[in-house]
Amino acid sequence: MTDLLQMIKEASNKIKDFSNNFKPQIGMILGTGLGALGKEINAKVIIDYKDIPHFPLSTVETHSGKLILGEMSGKNVVAMSGRFHRYEGYSMQQITFPVRVMKELGITYLLISNAAGGLNPQFKAGELAIIEDIINFMGDNPLIGKNYNELGPRWPDMIEPISRKLIKYAEDAAKELNIKINKGVYIGVTGPNLETRAEYRMFRNFADMVGMSTIPEIIVGVHSGLKILGVSVITDECDPDHLEPADIVKIIRNAQEAEPKLTAIMKKVIEKI
Numbered sequence: 262m263t264d265l266l267q268m269i270k271e272a273s274n275k276i277k278d279f280s281n282n283f284k285p286q287i288g289m290i291l292g293t294g295l296g297a298l299g300k301e302i303n304a305k306v307i308i309d310y311k312d313i314p315h316f317p318l319s320t321v322e323t324h325s326g327k328l329i330l331g332e333m334s335g336k337n338v339v340a341m342s343g344r345f346h347r348y349e350g351y352s353m354q355q356i357t358f359p360v361r362v363m364k365e366l367g368i369t370y371l372l373i374s375n376a377a378g379g380l381n382p383q384f385k386a387g388e389l390a391i392i393e394d395i396i397n398f399m400g401d402n403p404l405i406g407k408n409y410n411e412l413g414p415r416w417p418d419m420i421e422p423i424s425r426k427l428i429k430y431a432e433d434a435a436k437e438l439n440i441k442i443n444k445g446v447y448i449g450v451t452g453p454n455l456e457t458r459a460e461y462r463m464f465r466n467f468a469d470m471v472g473m474s475t476i477p478e479i480i481v482g483v484h485s486g487l488k489i490l491g492v493s494v495i496t497d498e499c500d501p502d503h504l505e506p507a508d509i510v511k512i513i514r515n516a517q518e519a520e521p522k523l524t525a526i527m528k529k530v531i532e533k534i
């Protein structure tokens with residue numbers, strides 16, 4: 262297999278060729294039903310994942326699989342419209358390859374959005390929640406295997422996986438925009454099945470949101486030394502005693518309805534960076 266460092270170089274060189282050496286400062290990963298944020302970017306180039314060497318291809322219909330490079334709130338950004346999930350069969354290393362490539366392009370900040378179930382009974386569907394800390398319950402880790410010291414340390418610490426400075430920016434932005442925003446611990450599972458009542462009951466004891474993404478990208482972001490912000494859109498309420506059948510259409514609709522609030526906050530956070 263080609264060496265990871267070489268793969269990162271090949272992918273980033275191709276993107277530099279396509280974009281005339283565009284240098285993004287901020288990377289973004291747009292979650293399920295949350296791609297509209299990408300439309301706010303004054304795009305310089307849009308590249309299909311299939312045209313980037315070693316990029317995995319997105320299989321989920323709601324994810325379009327494009328890298329958008331351009332300007333937003335006066336900053337150079339690169340956004341992934343379409344992300345990869347463990348349940349699609351990708352390895353944790355494949356899922357996080359684009360984070361490595363964005364870092365190689367020059368980003369120092371990584372902003373992540375996702376759709377998540379609300380475990381905290383005070384979090385309502387359609388509301389936003391800042392990820393304050395994470396629990397990796399995916400039974401896997403993107404850093405397993407050979408460590409490249411050029412990319413990061415063998416044993417990265419997790420004292421501040423999410424940047425306190427960016428959390429403050431997001432809270433301030435929400436206040437200025439008069440948008441309600443929650444804050445809590447995100448627990449990541451592989452999916453694709455939703456949780457059992459017993460699992461929701463257990464997770465409620467130590468987390469506020471549950472979802473099937475974001476954990477691998479945060480771990481690799483930390484390994485890469487990036488400052489990270491994650492915001493969840495609460496798409497359903499996970500009350501083990503009043504559980505309703507999962508309605509994926511409704512979950513995606515809830516994400517799309519909350520999207521304008523998320524977009525407004527992310528734009529303001531980018532202004533503050």
Ligand code: HPA
Pocket residue numbers: 376377378379455456471472473496497499512
């Ligand atoms: N569980 C896991 N992932 C999710 C959920 C959920 O309830 N809602 C949205 N993504």
